[in-house]
Amino acid sequence: MKKYLSFCLLALLALMAPAKRAFAQGPVGLNHIALYVVDLQKSADFYKNVLLLPEIPEPFKDGKHVWLRIGPHSQLHIIQGNKAQDHDINTHLAFSVKDLSKFMAHLDKLGVRYGSWKSEPGKTTPRPDGVKQIYLQDPDNFWLEVNDDKF
Incomplete structure (x- = not known):
């Protein structure tokens, strides 16, 4: 009887393990x-x-x-x-575009200010992996990064 109860307990745990893993899965x-x-x-x-x-x-x-x-x-x-409130550039949304130069021309045409991480107008910031980035702010001063990452 003891062996039977041990077997049932192990079987139950084995059946629950996949469900627990599936439930614990991240986003x-x-x-x-x-x-x-x-x-x-x-x-x-x-x-x-x-x-x-x-x-x-x-x-x-x-x-x-x-x-x-x-x-x-x-x-x-x-x-x-x-x-209304200010926001730090370190908290930002990042978007990728196929052609950063074209997107920058689009911003220029609309008169939207953008620049590098250091706020150099019209300049890009190169990431260590070669991806180029620009930064701009929306009407509520939320920071946005736009880059040419090809991921």
């Missing part, structure tokens, strides 16, 4: 990023016209939310209601 992808902004329309226009992110339907329909596509399965949720 499978980035779902969304939410930015709490002062002026919803101004921020939405920036992300749609400057970063060229497409708007997607949002379920709230309350005039306080705009959702944008930032990847195949990722979204940027812009939510109105924040108070």
Whole structure:
């Protein structure tokens, strides 16, 4: 009887182990990023016209939310209601573009200020792996990096 109980306990533990591993699995992808902004329309226009992110339907329909596509399965949720504040460049969203020079020309055409990590206007910052980066701020002073990473 003792051997039978030990066997049942081991069998039960063996059956639970895969479920526990599956449950303990980490994230499978980035779902969304939410930015709490002062002026919803101004921020939405920036992300749609400057970063060229497409708007997607949002379920709230309350005039306080705009959702944008930032990847195949990722979204940027812009939510109105924040108070104006400064943000440090170390906290930033990073986007990759196929052609950084073309994107910089797009920013120039729109009159959007951008520069290197050290705030040198119109300059790029090279990462140690050769990727070039620029930095700009949205209407709420959130920092954005745009780079030419080919990952």
